[in-house]
Amino acid sequence: MAAEVQQGFGRAASVLAAIAASTTGPMRASDIARATGLGPSTTARLLATLDELGYVSKVGDMPGYTIGTTVLRLASEGLNQxxxxxxxxxxxxxxxxxxxxxxxxxxxxxxxxxxxxxxxxxxxxxxxxxxxxxxxxxxxxxxxxxxxxxxxxxxxxxxxxxxxxxxxxxxxxxxxxxxxxxxxxxxxxxxxxxxxxxxxxxxxxxxxxxxxxxxxxxxxxxxxxxxxxxxxxxxxxxxxxxxxxxxxxxxxxxxxxx
The missing domain is CATH 3.30.450.40 (GAF domain)
Known part of the structure; x- marks a missing residue:
């Protein structure tokens, strides 16, 4: 069970890292899957969870994802500490x-x-x-x-x-x-x-x-x-x-x- 949790955290971290590294704006799910080496269905599930928690977000009607406000808040709190x-x-x-x-x-x-x-x-x-x-x-x-x-x-x-x-x-x-x-x-x-x-x-x-x-x-x-x-x-x-x-x-x- 611990290994599965660790693997899940690792996959989520790789998704966030791929989005953060984008130099062309919001990143499509298919591009995230290619960048991380994860399957399309796994990537979709991770993005849905991360979106719900505010770690990633969509910009208006654009199809891609950006880093969400939860990450920005945590980064700000980390700096202040x-x-x-x-x-x-x-x-x-x-x-x-x-x-x-x-x-x-x-x-x-x-x-x-x-x-x-x-x-x-x-x-x-x-x-x-x-x-x-x-x-x-x-x-x-x-x-x-x-x-x-x-x-x-x-x-x-x-x-x-x-x-x-x-x-x-x-x-x-x-x-x-x-x-x-x-x-x-x-x-x-x-x-x-x-x-x-x-x-x-x-x-x-x-x-x-x-x-x-x-x-x-x-x-x-x-x-x-x-x-x-x-x-x-x-x-x-x-x-x-x-x-x-x-x-x-x-x-x-x-x-x-x-």
């Missing part, structure tokens, strides 16, 4: 408003980073939110900060081969180790067109009361605009924001670069 989100939200919003660039707060989830906060400044308008989205750790300023408490052996086991996205992406673990050590000494990380061309970002680690890295905060935007603004000044801004959040989380002593 997260101490890093609660402590960093106001600071990140102020940082985006003051600098004009995109401000993000992220935590590590396995071999990826997950965005907890996302605010847009006047220079960084977006048509979508980054909250809940993931990015690779080795190719982002946020990710480099989130790797500070790991050893090279742990990073090799965690990340495996490092995908290369641009000519600037770190593609070898030896180079990643050197970069992590540089970030440790500097107290901040820079992402110079490593994930996408024309993009620049800088981040700083957020620490808890014990000094461990629990999150990171960044600002990012168009390369030319950020250089015009002054990279050194923006690094100071993001380090100050990270320190403010860390103090709010209980950090009361300085952390040596190590």
């Amino acid at each position: 997260n101490p890093v989100h609660r402590e960093s939200r106001a600071t990140a919003q102020e940082l985006a408003t003051r600098t004009g660039f995109s401000a993000n707060v992220a935590v590590r989830d396995g071999d990826k980073l997950i965005y907890l906060c996302h605010f847009e400044g006047r220079h960084a308008p977006k048509s979508h939110t980054m909250i809940g989205m993931s990015q690779p750790l080795h190719a982002s300023a946020l990710g480099k900060c989130l790797l500070l408490d790991t050893t090279e052996d742990e990073r090799r086991a965690l990340l495996g081969d490092l995908p290369v996205y641009t000519a600037n992406t770190i593609g070898a673990h030896e180079a990643l180790t050197a970069e992590v050590e540089r970030v440790r000494r500097a107290g901040s990380a820079v992402e110079d067109q490593e994930l996408a061309l024309g993009r620049l970002g800088m981040a700083a680690p957020i620490r808890d009361s014990e000094g461990g890295v629990v999150a990171a905060i960044s600002i990012s935007g168009r390369l030319t605009l950020m250089r015009e603004h002054g990279v050194d000044l923006l690094v100071e801004d993001v380090v100050e924001a990270a320190d403010r959040i860390s103090v709010g989380l209980g950090l009361i002593t300085a952390v040596a670069p190590g």
Whole structure:
């Protein structure tokens, strides 16, 4: 019986994941079945139950399904229960408003980073939110900060081969180790067109009361605009924001670069 329940949860989760991954709007039942590998009748039954519970919904008379309000409510409640989100939200919003660039707060989830906060400044308008989205750790300023408490052996086991996205992406673990050590000494990380061309970002680690890295905060935007603004000044801004959040989380002593 337990195995059947677990299988049912797994199938429902795969349906939700397929719908969430859609980049073309509402997803038809037949497309969901193909994406999940489930049979049409099984998919139909799952969708009916998920629709009844509010986990998926139909938009007007459209034939497809989208993520429902129950998921949105649970996501909102989960964020509000997260101490890093609660402590960093106001600071990140102020940082985006003051600098004009995109401000993000992220935590590590396995071999990826997950965005907890996302605010847009006047220079960084977006048509979508980054909250809940993931990015690779080795190719982002946020990710480099989130790797500070790991050893090279742990990073090799965690990340495996490092995908290369641009000519600037770190593609070898030896180079990643050197970069992590540089970030440790500097107290901040820079992402110079490593994930996408024309993009620049800088981040700083957020620490808890014990000094461990629990999150990171960044600002990012168009390369030319950020250089015009002054990279050194923006690094100071993001380090100050990270320190403010860390103090709010209980950090009361300085952390040596190590």
